Amino acid sequence: MIVFRYLSREVLVTLSAMSAVLLVIIMSGRFIKYLAQAAQGLLDPGVLFMIMAFRLPGFLQLILPLGLFLGILMAYGRLYLDSEMTVLSATGMSQQRLLVYTMAPALLVALLVAWLSMGLAPQGVAQVASILNQQDALTxxxxxxxxxxxxxxxxxxxxxxxxxxxxxxxxxxxxxxxxxxxxxxxxxxxxxxxxxxxxxxxxxxxxxxxxxxxxxxxxxxxxxxxxxxxxxxxxxxxxLPKPSVSSEISEREAVTTAELIGSDNPRFQSELQWRLSLPLLVFIVTLLAVPLSRVNPRQGRFLKLLPAILLYMTYLALLIAARSALDKGRIPQALGLWWVHGVFLLIGLVLLYWEPLRLKWASRRAGSEVAHA
The missing domain is CATH 2.40.128 (Lipocalin)
Known part of the structure; x- marks a missing residue:
């Protein structure tokens, strides 16, 4: 239990730090965009912070999975460098058991992301759309x-x-x-x-x-x-012309999850699958991050960081591409976005069991060579 609390604390603290940095970067870029519209007279400066507050859940639902992924890589990478994982492995801590321990904080993050994606984010988008419509009515x-x-x-x-x-x-x-x-x-x-x-x-x-x-x-x-x-x-x-406020918000993003479930509209169904995909994304990136965090102390903690980030971005890019294809009817609704999750679930399992299987095969091969000798 002590080891479980220690690992969870390391992951959650690093997750919080990484998510805070990513949130500041993303919100700063978006705020500059709205600030430019306010400088042109397209937006009332008084509503800028209100817009950003309502957009916060939408930002967090995408930031938290990435923050958890980076948090696991950074936290466990430090433990490997400090040889703490070596000590834990000597006491019986296998990769599978480490994954089980890591799934506890991942469950908390997944529940939070589910709450954001299915509840708060659509409400926030609806409020932002209402504000922008009011601004668009200004002369x-x-x-x-x-x-x-x-x-x-x-x-x-x-x-x-x-x-x-x-x-x-x-x-x-x-x-x-x-x-x-x-x-x-x-x-x-x-x-x-x-x-x-x-x-x-x-x-x-x-x-x-x-x-x-x-x-x-x-x-x-x-x-x-x-x-x-x-x-x-x-x-x-x-x-006096009416200024047109540019908005990247789509209508379906403001639809409640309950309405999406009861709709036969393909675009609404793809939006529903996207919202369900975000909590599922949390568990799969956790499966990917645990084996990717394993580093050799002589190699440094950042050796696998770039390939891991590229793998995550590929995962997210495929989800977005599959969502677009689903909107256009190029992918059956039954297949939807689930095939992307299946592919990366398989990759995660291969990464998790590859090292133990490689060591087992090497041990058998060495034993066979000794027997022949």
Missing amino acids: EFDTLVPGRFQAMRDGSRVTYTKELSADRAELADIFISEKRFSRTGDKERGITVLVAESGRQEIQADGSRYLILQNGYRYDGNPGQADYRAIQYDTYGVL
Whole structure:
């Protein structure tokens, strides 16, 4: 029992450290993406941390299996280097028994991943989709930041205001530059520049919003050419476009697991198999990690780390490819993603029993040579 607690503690501590590092790396990259959208005026900066909080379960369901895999490699690799595993092996600790001990923390991780993948992650995705839909309903006026040039419509429109009232109803010193395209939208016809001393927002009966500019000029023409047209106006109305917030979230990711179970939709069935695959992934990577963590003290603990990571990435890549093929109907639903798990389960068993069988065969061969001599 003491050995069991010691091994479990080593694995869980290393798992926590590796998962924390991976989580920071992944969330930092995603946060930078959302921050860039906020800087462009596509997102309200106030919802950034809320979005990241709701995306956290989705990140963790993928990070924890990898964290456990790396945790076992690093923790047991250190024990091999410090000859602690040699001592344990001398007292009867076989690879099979070590695997049984390791399955206890793996069970905890699998239960947590199952809770995340089947419950929390879909709820979080649904909340993020709701937030992004609300942001998508905002107009350029709602996301405008005073003193900053903001690109809208994929950069074809740039808006600037020097001052903006607290209730976002009045603007001062306005500049708007917009590219003009042909009716087909495939040919640029020049640019239109609007400047005005002040402006206000007006909401029409159909819900559309206009920016009413006052006391300004409109310039139409092509850069580098002298055929500009200038128009002075007292009042000018500009339709406010709705910014489009890019999202990598698919609709099925927000569907509850209960709805997936009762659905005949192939995409929903592949999503269900994906969610079930994540907890199963935990046990199989544990089976892979235990024999891969065995290292020779003279070789160093990182000798097998790169091949092990490549093996894990191959496993995950095949799952993603099989999921895509399942969506397109190239793989029968009965076969689904399970064949990928079966392949790596077989690889794990080969790695686990290869060394004992090799030693047994070598012992028999040596005994046979001695007998012949």
